[in-house]
Amino acid sequence: MSSIKASDNTPAEREKLFMHLYKKAFPATARYVNKKGGSFEEARDIFQDALVIYYEKLTGSSFVLNVDESSYILGIAKHLWAKSFRQDIRYTPLDNYEFVEFVNEQPSTSMLLHHLETAGQKCMDMLKAFYYDKLPVATIARLFGYSTIHSATVQKYKCLEKVRETVKEKSLTYEDFIE
Amino acid sequence: MRISLNKVEQIDNHLFNRGNTEDKLIFEAMLILDPALKSQVSWQKKTLDFVQHYGRKKIKAEIESVHRQLFNEPAHRCFRDKILSLFK
Structure with a gap:
């Protein structure tokens, strides 16, 4: 299993995929990091971030693995690994890689993310399924218990509106609070 | 769908460059005429950045859970020993 069909992209299928990739690909990464003088923990962190990037490639529409x-x-x-040395720090977490918006995570950003995770988790999970996992809307309707594609789509926009208003309101509040 | 939800959908289409040329031109014109819409676009973009961040966090947690299984459960002992022996 080298890929994941969009309609099968459920937590259980992802677990199978990551288990498979860990067994198949982690030994080579561990050997490489070890040869470069890195520790087991560094090999683990680098490998896990590589898996996240690989997963994001898989869910992208135009990815073909040659x-x-x-x-x-x-x-x-x-x-x-090379990048972490160029930046003269042993290891840079993924949050600072390929994701400009969070390079210097402001306290207001982590407070807001925490708020969204606790107060609006259902909406965040649904938006994640649409925008991050890029599942087909029919799968999302099934996973989240909507009887039609239309009602799932309406719910997506309701969530987007709700979270957007929270982001707006809380960003302003937290910035006031911190400044 | 409520009018405000239609607006959310239009902004979504704009951010992902979906829709026909006519719709795109109308939206561009609305952006110029309506400063509030411009601000909504930027908040909606920021919201999607948060969703991306949230998604990564969740996927990392799923991967870490696989790691814990592999390095703690007896069924995977062979794999674990092979990896750990590299670092001795």
Whole structure:
């Protein structure tokens, strides 16, 4: 299993995928990091971030893998390892990689994220399914218990509006609070 | 759908560059005429950044859970020993 069909992208299927990739690709990354003088923990962190990037590639619409998946993941891991040295820090977490908006996470940002996770988790999970996991709307309707595609779509926009208003309101409040 | 939800959908289409040329042009015009809409677009974009961040956090947690299984459960002992022996 080198990919995940969008309609099968459920937590259980993802667990199978990550288990498979761990067994297949982690030994090579661990050997590489070890050869470079890194620790087990560093190998683990680099590998896990490489898996996140690989997952995001898989869910992207135009991704076609031309090489063996383990070589591909090792390639990402080597890149992350090299990058962490260029920045003269042993290891940079993924939050600072490829995600400009969160380079310097403001206290207001983490407070807001925490708020969204606790107060609006159902909406966040649904929006994640649409925008991050990029599941087909029919799958989302099934997973979240909507009888039609239309009602799932309406709910998506309701959630987007609700979360947007929270982000707006809380961003302003937290900034006031911190400044 | 409520009018405000239609607006949310239009902004979504704008952010993902969906829709026909005519719809896009109308939206561009509305953006110029309506400063409130411009601000809504930027908040909605920021919201999607949060969703992306939330998604990554959740996926990392799922991966970490697989890691814990592999390095703690007896069924995976062989794999664990092989990896840990590299770092001795």
